[in-house]
Amino acid sequence: MTATEARQSEGTAEATPVLTFEDVVLGFDGVTALNGVSFTVNAGELFAVIGPNGAGKTSIFNVLSGVYRPQQGTVRFGAEDLIGRRPHAIARLGVARTFQNIELFSNLTVLDNLMLGRHLHHPYGVLAAFAWLGKARRNELANRLAVEEIVDFLELAPWRRLPVGLLPYGIQKRVELGRALASEPKLLLLDEPVAGMNLEETEDMARFILDIRDELGLPMVMVEHDMGLVMDLADRIMVIDFGRPIRTGTPRQVATDPDVVRAYLGEEHRVTP
Numbered sequence: 683m684t685a686t687e688a689r690q691s692e693g694t695a696e697a698t699p700v701l702t703f704e705d706v707v708l709g710f711d712g713v714t715a716l717n718g719v720s721f722t723v724n725a726g727e728l729f730a731v732i733g734p735n736g737a738g739k740t741s742i743f744n745v746l747s748g749v750y751r752p753q754q755g756t757v758r759f760g761a762e763d764l765i766g767r768r769p770h771a772i773a774r775l776g777v778a779r780t781f782q783n784i785e786l787f788s789n790l791t792v793l794d795n796l797m798l799g800r801h802l803h804h805p806y807g808v809l810a811a812f813a814w815l816g817k818a819r820r821n822e823l824a825n826r827l828a829v830e831e832i833v834d835f836l837e838l839a840p841w842r843r844l845p846v847g848l849l850p851y852g853i854q855k856r857v858e859l860g861r862a863l864a865s866e867p868k869l870l871l872l873d874e875p876v877a878g879m880n881l882e883e884t885e886d887m888a889r890f891i892l893d894i895r896d897e898l899g900l901p902m903v904m905v906e907h908d909m910g911l912v913m914d915l916a917d918r919i920m921v922i923d924f925g926r927p928i929r930t931g932t933p934r935q936v937a938t939d940p941d942v943v944r945a946y947l948g949e950e951h952r953v954t955p
């Protein structure tokens with residue numbers, strides 16, 4: 683049994699919630715995007731959210747990152763209540779996000795994009811830089827060292843000095859992941875991390891996601907349409923449909939749940955117990 687299978691059979695990594703999403707209701711002028719969604723994400727856990735188009739997956743991410751404010755419910759990250767906080771304030775608490783569509787500075791190099799990931803969350807102002815030039819230089823050095831560690835971790839060395847816009851799609855997605863890691867997050871939100879990737883790129887990304895969980899111990903919430911990836915990687919999965927959770931459990935529990943099979947997976951994904 684692999685480490686991942688062992689974790690999946692246990693059901694959760696460690697049952698210490700770092701994120702609690704409770705009874706969240708979000709609507710827009712007659713459309714109910716989330717209709718009483720609750721889940722927890724435990725320390726070190728890779729938690730996946732799946733569901734058909736329009737089910738509410740992106741809305742969950744937008745609530746988590748402060749883009750949408752729900753009408754009802756609570757969202758707690760550690761001791762902090764996230765509802766009502768602006769996106770940059772939530773990012774500063776340690777919640778980092780990657781996007782469905784790559785959002786990088788395509789003219790800048792890999793290293794510079796990763797450095798921006800650090801500066802966004804560990805800024806020192808111009809005045810501070812004058813007043814504390816030595817400190818600023820030390821910060822800069824520490825930032826560069828941290829970025830080089832990410833380059834090693836994500837095997838980005840061959841491209842580190844190239845403009846991101848020139849790189850293959852799969853590498854750009856990897857740089858985006860690196861930029862999220864550069865902010866030293868405490869929770870990582872992955873929005874369709876393998877969308878548009880070929881098989882080799884998908885396998886590489888899967889390996890890095892597992893490394894992030896197993897080596898860095900970083901809890902993650904992942905929205906992804908690639909069912910194979912979700913079933914292989916996730917510790918637990920929440921299936922939603924029409925803004926409501928149908929089932930939350932291990933990949934095996936979810937894949938064998940009749941309601942899930944009926945509503946979403948279809949017979950081809952049924953797992954024989």
Ligand SMILES: Nc1ncnc2c1ncn2[C@@H]1O[C@H](COP(=O)(O)OP(=O)(O)OP(=O)(O)O)[C@@H](O)[C@H]1O
Nearest residue numbers: 710713714715733734735736737738739740741742
């Ligand atoms: N800003 C908005 N204004 C109005 N309706 C919205 C808004 N954002 C989301 N919705 C609606 O809320 C519902 C859930 O949308 P959401 O984007 O969260 O689904 P999804 O599961 O991420 O879908 P997909 O897999 O297609 O990305 C949909 O009916 C959508 O049209």
